[in-house]
Amino acid sequence: MKLSRISSVVAAAAIAPAVLFASPAVAADAASSPANSAPDTAPDAKSDTQGNAKTDEDNRFAILKIINKAKPGSKVYEAAQAAMNGSAEDRVRFLKEGYELAQFADDRLRTVQISSIGGKGVRRAALEALRKDTHEALREFLEVGQYTARDEDNTVEIARIIHTAKQGSVLYDAAQAAMDGSPEDRTRFLESGQHAARKTDDRISALRILSTGGPHVREAAKEALRSGKAEDVRHFLDIGQYEARKLDEAEAAKDKNSKNNKDGKGDENAKDSHESTDGKATDSGKEKPDGAKAAKDPHGTTDTKPAVATSSVSSSGAQLASTGAGPATPWAVGGTAVALTAGAGLILTSRRRASSED
Structure with missing residues (x-):
């Protein structure tokens, strides 16, 4: 065991100098080795001015949101x-x-577009913003100023409608309610409310005319109301009712003339009949006194019935009966008197002559 430990220590001591001297070379090689270089970026990645690809993606997303909100x-x-x-x-x-x-x-x-279609107040506010020609002034007009000016114009327009509308009509009441309401109420009235109110008033007027008009007027009113269109009812009130009324008046005048003609013929017939009756009565009255005079006897009695007169028709005219007086009687009497006077004169003359001869 001791010998193995000694040999390990000797081997480590022999290797140590080689390891220590070789370390700088390994470090130098590591600095120049491509295997340990910085991470590469994607070849197609585009950096923005800050050199950040992620920031460019954010910019793209922001611009897409602007495109979606912008008007094409x-x-x-x-x-x-x-x-x-x-x-x-x-x-x-x-x-x-x-x-x-x-x-x-x-x-x-x-701003220019709004000014071209707006009322007097809107145009004034728009021109003021354009005169300043700053983005702040234009934004203030578009976000606040135009609505304030428009409400002023709406108030003036509703006041004009109230002045011209008939009191008690649906239009009049709706305009009064809008005037007392909010700016939104006034805008809503001018955009849609007034048209609905006018339509209702027109139908009421057409129904009133229908109940009092003549045959042609009633038919025209029914046709306009049946269509259900506001323009048809308006046309009836503006034009149709007057055209239909002319037709009714023409027919009424024609019927009146026809009735007058019938009444005139009846009066003439009655007058002729009356004159004929009066003529007969007059002739009869004249004949009765003459007949009565002819029927008197020489003693003056009048109890005798009058003689019936006969008439004869000739080319020279009618003559009365021989027992009655006619239109030639005065001439006959006068002629007789003249003849008698002449005869008496002749007799007197002849007697004078005879006495003178003696």
């Missing part, structure tokens, strides 16, 4: 797409300053 065709959308297709430096540059510049251009364009 806007400056922000186009600039973000260009950054995604570019280098890592392009993405960093977009996030640091490109996004802000693109958003500023979009905000300016949006």
Whole structure:
């Protein structure tokens, strides 16, 4: 056992110098050996300006979120797409300053668009923001100012509707409620509420006209209400009812003229009948006194019935009966008197001549 221990110690003492002298060479070889170099990076990994591939992935994700929120065709959308297709430096540059510049251009364009379609108050606020031409002023208008100005314009518009609407109508009551409500209530009324209220009022007006109009007016009102379209009811109230009323008035005038013509013919027939009856009564009345005079006897008694007169028709006209007086009686009496006077004169003349001869 002692001999083996001694031999181990002797062997270790002999090897130790060789090991100690060989260590620097091993260290030098280890420093230059490729097996112990730094870890390699992926050949396709792109580092950003900070030399960090993971940071570029984060930048890509951030730009994708911007693209999803941006409106296609806007400056922000186009600039973000260009950054995604570019280098890592392009993405960093977009996030640091490109996004802000693109958003500023979009905000300016949006402000101009709102100004072109807004009311008086909105246009005034938009022009003020554009005059300042700062991103802060534009953002303040888009986020706050435009809504405040729009509510002022809405208030003015609702006041105008209240002034022109009929009191007690559905439109009037809805406008009053919106005026007393919130800005959202006023916006909702102008966008949809007023149209629903007008439609209800129009249907009520059409039903009222239907209950009082003529045949053509009632038919036109029913047709408009059956369609269920607001524009049809509005057309009836603006135009249709007046056209139908003209037809009703024309038919009424035609019926009235026809009735007047019938009444006129009846009056003429009654008048002719009355005149014919009066003529017969007059002739009879005239004949009765003449007949009575002819029926008197020489003693003046009137108990004798009057003789019946007969008439004969000739080319020269009608003559009365020989026992009655006719239109030639006065001439006959006058002629007789003249003849008698002439005869008496002749007799007197002849007597004078006879006495003178004697």
